[in-house]
Amino acid sequence: MTEPTLDVVALGNAIVDVLSDADDAFLASRDLAKGGMQLIDQEQATALYGAMGPGVEHSGGSAANTAVGVAALGGRAGFIGRVQDDQLGEVFAHDIRAAGVRYDPPAAKPRPATARCLISVTPDAQRTMNTFLGAAAEIVPDDVDADLVASGAITYLEGYLWDQPLAKEAMRRATAIARDAGRQVAMSLSDSFCVDRHRAEFRELVEGPLDIVFANEDEIKALYETDDFATALEAVQGKVRLAVLTRSEKGCVIVAPDGVHEVPATPPTQLVDTTGAGDLFAAGFLAGITSGRSLTDSGRIGAMAAAEIISHYGARPETGLKQLVSGI
Amino acid sequence: MTEPTLDVVALGNAIVDVLSDADDAFLASRDLAKGGMQLIDQEQATALYGAMGPGVEHSGGSAANTAVGVAALGGRAGFIGRVQDDQLGEVFAHDIRAAGVRYDPPAAKPRPATARCLISVTPDAQRTMNTFLGAAAEIVPDDVDADLVASGAITYLEGYLWDQPLAKEAMRRATAIARDAGRQVAMSLSDSFCVDRHRAEFRELVEGPLDIVFANEDEIKALYETDDFATALEAVQGKVRLAVLTRSEKGCVIVAPDGVHEVPATPPTQLVDTTGAGDLFAAGFLAGITSGRSLTDSGRIGAMAAAEIISHYGARPETGLKQLVSGI
Numbered sequence: 001m002t003e004p005t006l007d008v009v010a011l012g013n014a015i016v017d018v019l020s021d022a023d024d025a026f027l028a029s030r031d032l033a034k035g036g037m038q039l040i041d042q043e044q045a046t047a048l049y050g051a052m053g054p055g056v057e058h059s060g061g062s063a064a065n066t067a068v069g070v071a072a073l074g075g076r077a078g079f080i081g082r083v084q085d086d087q088l089g090e091v092f093a094h095d096i097r098a099a100g101v102r103y104d105p106p107a108a109k110p111r112p113a114t115a116r117c118l119i120s121v122t123p124d125a126q127r128t129m130n131t132f133l134g135a136a137a138e139i140v141p142d143d144v145d146a147d148l149v150a151s152g153a154i155t156y157l158e159g160y161l162w163d164q165p166l167a168k169e170a171m172r173r174a175t176a177i178a179r180d181a182g183r184q185v186a187m188s189l190s191d192s193f194c195v196d197r198h199r200a201e202f203r204e205l206v207e208g209p210l211d212i213v214f215a216n217e218d219e220i221k222a223l224y225e226t227d228d229f230a231t232a233l234e235a236v237q238g239k240v241r242l243a244v245l246t247r248s249e250k251g252c253v254i255v256a257p258d259g260v261h262e263v264p265a266t267p268p269t270q271l272v273d274t275t276g277a278g279d280l281f282a283a284g285f286l287a288g289i290t291s292g293r294s295l296t297d298s299g300r301i302g303a304m305a306a307a308e309i310i311s312h313y314g315a316r317p318e319t320g321l322k323q324l325v326s327g328i
Numbered sequence: 329m330t331e332p333t334l335d336v337v338a339l340g341n342a343i344v345d346v347l348s349d350a351d352d353a354f355l356a357s358r359d360l361a362k363g364g365m366q367l368i369d370q371e372q373a374t375a376l377y378g379a380m381g382p383g384v385e386h387s388g389g390s391a392a393n394t395a396v397g398v399a400a401l402g403g404r405a406g407f408i409g410r411v412q413d414d415q416l417g418e419v420f421a422h423d424i425r426a427a428g429v430r431y432d433p434p435a436a437k438p439r440p441a442t443a444r445c446l447i448s449v450t451p452d453a454q455r456t457m458n459t460f461l462g463a464a465a466e467i468v469p470d471d472v473d474a475d476l477v478a479s480g481a482i483t484y485l486e487g488y489l490w491d492q493p494l495a496k497e498a499m500r501r502a503t504a505i506a507r508d509a510g511r512q513v514a515m516s517l518s519d520s521f522c523v524d525r526h527r528a529e530f531r532e533l534v535e536g537p538l539d540i541v542f543a544n545e546d547e548i549k550a551l552y553e554t555d556d557f558a559t560a561l562e563a564v565q566g567k568v569r570l571a572v573l574t575r576s577e578k579g580c581v582i583v584a585p586d587g588v589h590e591v592p593a594t595p596p597t598q599l600v601d602t603t604g605a606g607d608l609f610a611a612g613f614l615a616g617i618t619s620g621r622s623l624t625d626s627g628r629i630g631a632m633a634a635a636e637i638i639s640h641y642g643a644r645p646e647t648g649l650k651q652l653v654s655g656i
Contacts, residue, residue, distance in 0.1 A: 018419075020426075054396075054423040054644060057385035068382075087415040087441070091346075095382040098348075113415070316382060 004183065006102065007075040007290035009152030011144070011174050012063025013136035013160055014081035014105070015115040016088040017275065019127075019313055020055040022120035027128055032120065037129040037191050039163065040118075045132035048118050057088075058314035059095035060117055061136070062190060063158035065276045065315045069283025069305055071100035072321040075290055078102040078148050080174070084135040088114035099316065106143040108135070119275055125310065127275040133164070140166045141173040149174050150181035153290050154212070156282070159190030162198045175209050186212035188282055195222040212242040214282045220245050233260070244299070246281050252303065254295050263299030266307035276315025281306040284325070293328070301325045332511065334430065335403040335618035337480030339472070339502050340391025341464035341488055342409035342433070343443040344416040345603065347455075347641050348383040350448035355456055360448065365457040365519050367491065368446075373460035376446050385416075386642035387423035388445055389464070390518060391486035393604045393643040397611025397633055399428035400649040403618055406430040406476050408502070412463040416442035427644065434471040436463070447603055453638065455603040465492045469501040477502050478509035481618050482540070484610070487518030490526045503537050514540035516610055523550040540570040542610045548573050561588070572627070574609050580631065582623050591627030594635035604643025608633040612653070621656070629653045 027034055030048065040048065059068075061081060070077040079101050083089030085108035092114060096103045115136035120128045139161070149155055155178040161167040178185050187210050189195050195202055195215075202223060206213050213236070217229055220243070224235040229247070236243040236255055243255040251264040284305035288298025304325050305317070312318050355362055358376065368376065387396075389409060398405040407429050411417030413436035420442060424431045443464035448456045467489070477483055483506040489495040506513050515538050517523050523530055523543075530551060534541050541564070545557055548571070552563040557575070564571040564583055571583040579592040612633035616626025632653050633645070640646050 049422060052422075052426065054387065054426045055419070056642065057419060059382065091383070091385060094377060094380075098380065098382045314384065 004151055004153035005076065006078050006152040008067060008070045008154050008156050008286050009078040009080065009149050010063035010067040010156040010158070011080045011161065011171060012158035013061050013115055013133060014064060014083045014092050015061040015117045015131065015136055016092050017058045017060035017117045017119050017315065018049070018055040019058060019119045019121055019273070019275070020052045022053065022122055024122060027120060027122065032128050032130065034122065034128050035126050036193065037131060040130045040132055042112070042132060045116060045118065045130070048130055052118060052120065056313065057091065058316060059092050060276070060315050062160060062188065062279050063156055064096055065279035066156060066283045066286070067101045068096060068099040068316050069280045069321065070287045072317045073284060073287035073301065073305065073325060074322045075287040078152060080144060080148065082106055082135050082139045082143060084108050084112065084114045086114050088116065089135070095316070102148070104145070109138060112138070121273045121275070121313065125271045125274050127273060137164045137167065139164070139170050141169045144170050144174045144177065146177050149177040150183065152178070152183060154184045154186050154286055156286065157185065157187040159188050159194050159202070162194065162201065179209060184211040185209055186214065186286065188278065189213065189215040189219040189223065192218040192222040195219050199223060206236065206240045210240055212244065213240050214244045214246070214278070216246045216248070216278055244285055246278060252281065252299050254299055256295055261296050261299065263296055263303060266303040268307040268311040270311050272311055273313045274310050276309045277306045279315055280309040280317070297328050300328050332479055332481040333404065334406050334480040336395060336398045336482050336484050336614050337406040337408065337477050338391035338395040338484040338486070339408045339489065339499060340486030341389050341443055341461060342392060342411045342420050343389035343445045343459065343464055344420055345386045345388035345445045345447050345643065346377070346383040347386060347447045347449055347601070347603070348380045350381065350450055352450060355448060355450065360456050360458065362450065362456050363454050364521060365459060368458045368460055370440070370460060373444065373446065373458070376458055380446060380448065384641065385419065386644060387420050388604070388643050390488060390516065390607050391484055392424055393607035394484060394611045394614070395429045396424060396427040396644050397608045397649065398615045400645045401612060401615035401629065401633065401653060402650045403615040406480060408472060408476065410434055410463050410467045410471060412436050412440065412442045414442050416444065417463070423644070430476070432473070437466060440466070449601045449603070449641065453599045453602050455601060461492070465495065467492070467498050468494045469498045472498050472502045472505065474505050477505040478511065480506070480511060482512045482514050482614055484614065485513065485515040487516050487522050487530070490522065490529065507537060512539040513537055514542065514614065516606065517541065517543040517547040517551065520546040520550040523547050527551060534564065534568045538568055540572065541568050542572045542574070542606070544574045544576070544606055572613055574606060580609065580627050582627055584623055589624050589627065591624055591631060594631040596635040596639040598639050600639055601641045602638050604637045605634045607643055608637040608645070625656050628656050
């Protein structure tokens with residue numbers, strides 16, 4: 001078994017975010033559930049975009065944000081995801097590479113367009129996401145670069161990908177490659193509605209090939225169909241090597257073979273936009289463990305990276321994260 | 329003569345800005361003159377973009393920013409400029425309309441792409457701009473909607489447009505339509521290098537069809553080939569009804585038939601990115617005079633709009649400008 005040359009290889013939807021301020025009345029008028037993510041088609045995307053206020057475009061995508069966060073923290077990261085050969089695809093590819101992440105987009109198919117996520121940010125800093133998946137959903141097993149996956153100490157999968165049958169196969173292939181190469185596999189459960197759609201399979205993954213699972217409170221409760229966090233925590237204990245459970249301002253709980261570790265949240269300098277909080281927490285935690293930090297120190301790095309991302313618009317770090325966590 | 333139904337109709341390059349942080353060493357390594365604007369071709373744009381860090385996309389364009397500022401201040405604004413039928417064109421059109429500006433893009437030609445301005449923002453908040461004009465440069469006299477121009481109390485022209493022969497003809501046509509309809513014509517000199525390229529013609533415009541000229545200190549000095557601001561001020565006096573001269577933190581000087589009025593600058597809450605300062609000053613001044621404010625009060629509104637825009641990234645207002653200037 002050769003040494004990994006990358007710390008984290010992430011697989012996910014390659015998405016450009018369109019962020020726009022909105023109020024609760026706007027969400028209500030369009031039947032948008034605050035804090036959630038729903039998939040929309042091109043026609044719905046056009047209608048919603050037309051109704052939104054002026055926007056700002058930032059590269060996004062859950063696992064892509066995590067890969068960028070790992071790189072920003074000094075880790076070595078790669079990304080696998082599909083864009084179209086169009087302007088937003090160019091923006092996505094530029095931004096992730098410029099952030100230091102290895103990314104070679106698979107050859108483009110004639111359509112559809114690069115994915116866009118229309119994000120309404122309310123004054124309470126909550127983000128409500130409507131995603132037109134476009135080219136991102138067209139990922140197939142052949143898009144998984146076997147050498148890239150095998151080169152990464154940890155392969156990180158985005159639960160959202162599970163919504164597309166061929167993307168799911170791509171994730172299974174990546175998981176198999178990683179395991180054959182003696183690497184670890186981590187996954188984010190992404191969204192409680194996503195967990196509802198795929199509960200049985202997500203449980204199998206947690207009890208099977210996954211080494212690390214990331215979930216927020218709603219997601220882990222959805223996985224075990226309980227309203228009680230303690231019950232969900234108990235349910236996941238022993239099923240997977242590491243369950244990293246994030247609870248917003250209540251901090252995170254790391255469920256490990258040697259017990260349960262709690263890490264407090266880092267208060268942000270200001271609370272502007274929660275887009276990417278979970279993605280950057282995962283980035284910090286993964287950057288921590290792959291650089292030999294303890295579980296609790298890794299959780300602290302995750303908390304600090306999450307605090308940075310929610311202090312400004314967009315889900316990619318603005319300030320030097322490496323510097324920020326240099327005390328740990 | 330009918331009453332105008334719009335306050336300001338702006339003509340300019342329809343551009344999407346790509347903002348990225350950079351340091352002085354980056355500017356030096358690429359031979360970029362800090363604070364300036366230079367035109368680049370597609371190949372240069374690709375090379376420069378590849379070297380830049382991760383970016384964020386905001387709609388921009390000098391006169392377009394002014395139109396948005398007028399609308400944000402409660403004025404009625406329209407915009408004329410050319411985009412391509414591509415993703416950045418869609419972003420530009422969406423953002424300016426969502427800001428309340430009337431905009432019907434001329435039918436797209438097969439190429440080139442929507443204009444992009446690659447903006448490096450240094451820690452001193454200076455912006456250095458490299459513009460790939462693309463579709464914006466393809467504006468022709470026929471793109472000037474005569475009814476739209478005639479409906480505006482003031483037609484506002486962007487000096488940058490003067491670099492393209494057909495765009496220049498489009499501006500001449502807009503000027504003639506405005507004058508025939510008994511409207512006023514204003515123009516921004518845009519950039520001192522732009523003034524150097526077109527000095528003789530810009531002087532003719534100032535002494536001829538223009539009612540209002542906006543220039544910063546460098547631009548008015550370039551127009552009259554002097555190193556001394558007082559000399560430049562004296563030179564422009566009497567040549568045009570209103571010369572509005574902006575001097576960054578030194579405030580602005582309004583040269584009017586009844587004398588010279590000075591208005592102090594408004595200190596920004598924080599200084600982040602000076603992109604759009606001149607555009608938003610012009611927006612505030614135009615919104616002021618078209619709503620019946622005095623010259624000095626209009627200058628104050630301009631100063632406040634400029635202060636807002638330099639307190640954050642991007643050249644489109646983030647906070648409610650109308651609220652901000654409600655005391656004036």
